[in-house]
Amino acid sequence: MPALFSRYRPEIDSLMKKIVCRRESQLYDMIRYHLGWIDENGAPITGDSGKALRPGLCLLACEAVCGDHAKALPAAVAIELVHNYSLIHDDIQDNDSERRHRPTVWRIWGVPQAINAGTAAKVIASMALGEYRELGFTAEKTVEIVMIIEEATLHIIEGQHLDIGFENMNDISAHQYLEMIRNKTGALISAALKAGATAGCGERRTAEKFGELGMMLGIAFQARDDILGIWGSAKATGKPEASDIRRKKKSLPVVHMLSSASKSDRASLDRIYAMEQIDDCAVRTVMTLLESTGARERTEALVDSSSARCFEIIDNLPIDYSYRTELKTITESLSGRDR
């Protein structure tokens, strides 16, 4: 992963801690547990807190337009908290027992309290913007940033709503799928870059371009994620082989496969997806059909076209050469990553 993600890390973590540890209560302990700061008994640990991709991008955009990343710190932290709120709720909604190799919040504290933990993280995110008073920001600018982040949060929920709906649908078009990931994944990465540029007082047109870059980056990121969910090596991803097939996840390759399978292949796929549990033999059948229908190539083509569009946007951003290079490195790293 590019240097970006370690360079800003201490400052992100420090403000995150200040904001999340404001009150003492098990409610906040659940959030701190989810963030990998403490174990379930409250003892400090050095756990995996995730990549901090979104806050990193937010700070980079800010620095690129004004030379000072610190102006975007409250926005970056708010965005990381929104991301984590959505993970806490996603784990409940998807009935997932593990995240980052640890039991999920609902597995330990139950669904009712995990709902509280997620929503509290969301509200703390909104309150993080209160930090802008201390940074001497105008209220005008603060409201602008608040609205970018709230809007993105609503998009995340719309995306999650579509995604859950897909579970009971047999025919999802690639168009519908794209609509879902634009909301669920693209919107917040887009907001991270846009809010960063806005906090750095970039021109509105520049902030919009950063937002567009974030959306394309989000699509490339998610499509790559979908590829890893099927063809990723178990060793690198930490998930079982063909994990998304076993979980019956309707990711983009599966959507492509279902829409272009022959009538008889489609019939056997429908039989497989109606099984209680997909066994190894069925997994092999699906994997073969994914290759023969060209589903993998089409998903890879989306990663490639989205990355290419990212490069185009980056080349037209009014920022220094070094920032352009860094944004390109990030694009390559996200669209080519193996975990």
Next chain:
Amino acid sequence: MPALFSRYRPEIDSLMKKIVCRRESQLYDMIRYHLGWIDENGAPITGDSGKALRPGLCLLACEAVCGDHAKALPAAVAIELVHNYSLIHDDIQDNDSERRHRPTVWRIWGVPQAINAGTAAKVIASMALGEYRELGFTAEKTVEIVMIIEEATLHIIEGQHLDIGFENMNDISAHQYLEMIRNKTGALISAALKAGATAGCGERRTAEKFGELGMMLGIAFQARDDILGIWGSAKATGKPEASDIRRKKKSLPVVHMLSSASKSDRASLDRIYAMEQIDDCAVRTVMTLLESTGARERTEALVDSSSARCFEIIDNLPIDYSYRTELKTITESLSGRDR
């Protein structure tokens, strides 16, 4: 109920509709269903949308300090949406199948989508404050109001977190119980009055006094609710007789009873509360003990002392006589209501 709740109603409903109906999707349909605007198939109905107590108080506080309630409309609507977000999540967390005589959102669309509906209502609430741009408010004032409402939302979650924790606790002190309702019920009613006064550009000290009034009103309201949950007439409340006893709810009278029962009475209460389902005979035992331990009187005393404090605060508010009278009528109506 006082005239207040019908006087402002059309304006509240109209802005609510504008804000909630911005997008077309089943996600928003769930919120509109919960609000009693449509049935589960999307057909318009005239359902029970609740009392709209909080937005009414918000507008009244604004009008009392500046003569124009309209300045508080976005805040009032945001607060009503926060209240409804919390109800949607509460119904999931408490496993309640009915609200206002209709199936709850999770009963129809399932828990995962109901979580989305609740959180979306919360985010729309935050975005409602965007309306302040159109009302010509300064961003400064907007941020101030946003922070009042976000802070109250966090308190609601803290209160709900405590309340859920109580289910597994045998000994809850009246102090702990009060802490819970201050957060779960008091904070938002307090925020409604405080945000209203703030939107009306009342002095900060006045806004704080309104906030204090809201907290006392919230406590009186909830303690009264606890009395109705046990001694309310089924006809007036629409709930079964002694409903909170049958649901094993640890409301204030129960907390008082458990803390002051004799050793042998406490042993039989522990046996009753360990039953899978509380039968009619056990309900009668509990009802007798509630009377003999003075639990009812002590709860009524809290309603009375909180209302008395409300009157005191109202008398010291720098507002016209007519508004003071109206606030007193509301206090009496909330603390004396029978449904």
